[in-house]
Amino acid sequence: MNIDGRNHRTIWIDDDGWSVHVIDQRKLPFSLETSRLTTLVDACDAIRSMVVRGAPLIGITAAYGLCLALRVDSSDESLMHAYQTLLAARPTAINLKWALDEIVRVTRSVDPKRRSHAAYAHAALLVERDVSTNRAIGDHGLPIIERLAAQKRSAPVNILTHCNAGWLGCVDWGTALAPVYKAHDKGIPVHVFVSETRPRNQGGALTAYELGAHGVAHSLIADSAAAHFMQRRAIDLCLVGADRATAGGSVVNKIGTYGKALAARHNQIPFYVALPASTIDWTLLNGEEIPIEERDSMELTHIAVRTTNGPVLTIQIAAPGSAALNPAFDLTPADLITGLITERGIAPATQDGLSSLFRRRPIETCIKDLQLVHR
């Protein structure tokens, strides 16, 4: 999407044809800097340290991580080592596994000499597929906003989002924000309530940044204030992304999503989750088994600030000596979700709903795939 009128993506291949550039999202919103990844270790570090984040972008970065590994050593051992290393970088987002499986699928039967080439070609395909998938999510979500806009006449449609499910979490467009950009670009007045998303402030730092850079009206709120604004009828629609959805329609997303879904239900406000099919874990029905990443408690107790051209200072904000617990995701049960906006259309958040849009993949098939990959 646009930054100061210029179109950007979050990840691209250098002119050298092999090294990978990503926007360093830890530097936003204050500085637009890129980071060049040249090794498997670089790709793992970028995912682990959240230089890149957002389920779809984590997947794409991991795909290029495999490419970088195969470029140096294209043996079966190298492929499997890189696969396992990247898979362990972050535990919750299923797109990571999906993208790795995609690269393994197209390279394992290829002669090692041509594996690197095949991997790069397929990663490029995944990049373009991410863009077209998100554009399609935008097209399918747009009518929801259009219907609300018709009811509200010329008043803006107020949309709550959480964390960053915008283009910064994908290659372009975003998932939850794709319908918002589509509506904005079409001249429909929208206003986005951006929930801060403690402890890493992806809402205040990334979502507010990308909406502002593209010219979309928005207001930052504390995570805790979302329920209040819903109670006061200031919010017409909730739109969030997902790190993993189950075949039954439950969704694991950034910590705080579940609470917002409860508030939406209590106040009869539609709550939609936007996600590409690659986010669906067809092996799970409810989602209680999905590992919830526990991140460093210092994300809560400290804040890192950088003075102009100076060093990064890590400053304590909580009481010294107090322990902190920092789960990064939570589970929103399917029955709290109005609908799932996918690249194939909107499905009810049920097993039948998802199956009607996507060819059903029985759990047995998925497990067989898994065994093939790990063989």
Place this chain on the structure above:
Amino acid sequence: MNIDGRNHRTIWIDDDGWSVHVIDQRKLPFSLETSRLTTLVDACDAIRSMVVRGAPLIGITAAYGLCLALRVDSSDESLMHAYQTLLAARPTAINLKWALDEIVRVTRSVDPKRRSHAAYAHAALLVERDVSTNRAIGDHGLPIIERLAAQKRSAPVNILTHCNAGWLGCVDWGTALAPVYKAHDKGIPVHVFVSETRPRNQGGALTAYELGAHGVAHSLIADSAAAHFMQRRAIDLCLVGADRATAGGSVVNKIGTYGKALAARHNQIPFYVALPASTIDWTLLNGEEIPIEERDSMELTHIAVRTTNGPVLTIQIAAPGSAALNPAFDLTPADLITGLITERGIAPATQDGLSSLFRRRPIETCIKDLQLVHR
């Protein structure tokens, strides 16, 4: 309560017999400093700038603000001017009005020459009443924790609280934390989930500080994580305070309380609000009319940090140019509240429940009182 084994209160009269000392809560948790209030303006500033905060402590500070004003000028005009000025300092907490009304009640019929003396004597009475009220809230709330402890055998009772409704928000003991201190002091194992409470971090800075200083086990969590921990059955009980309750049992408290009550309901976890009778606004039934204070958006977009012995730096954390909305309180409807813990016992959060504990004061009487004060 205790800091490093020494007993403290939040507000006290200097040895000079008239000036007022308060703990400067903006300096906690990193520095325990006191501030001396000598004028009406000092008292107003302390309330407005949150040197003192918490509904009961705001009330006591306002009472002393009237004393400081009457010491200089004990006329009717001075009394009414000070009353109006203090009343406007913060809009939501009703204890502010209650404490001011108390001082006006005992001084307006007194000869101006003796008004200051009468005011100081009554303020001292309010201080002691706050302590005994909170101690009683602790005694009434304790059996809730004891019952849970009996069910959990030797495992700690996990209690979620929000913002700071501890002794730092009162003179001593606290409201929501009084039962926790009573349980802890009795040797019952408790563990408190302390929700951070953005944007001013009263949870991470004040509640974590006072629990730690008194030796109570606790863990800091992001506001958004409370619902997740309830869903995972990690929380046995929610205990919060209130800035204003209605005669019908609804409660206005720190932004984020309503969302936590929704999560507690969805997961069948008891949700209690602890409050002194002075927090009840008998003129209101549901609470939609209660003004919700809108605070400076910079509380969300910036963070103030102080380097050792250095100046306070105000650092931007949100995207430059993004607007922010910062409501400080929200309304929890009575039907989400398991019970109200008061100094007279636990009442169901209903009009009948509260009336059974307290002499019912019909709305007409309240309005008449109000007119008397303003005459």
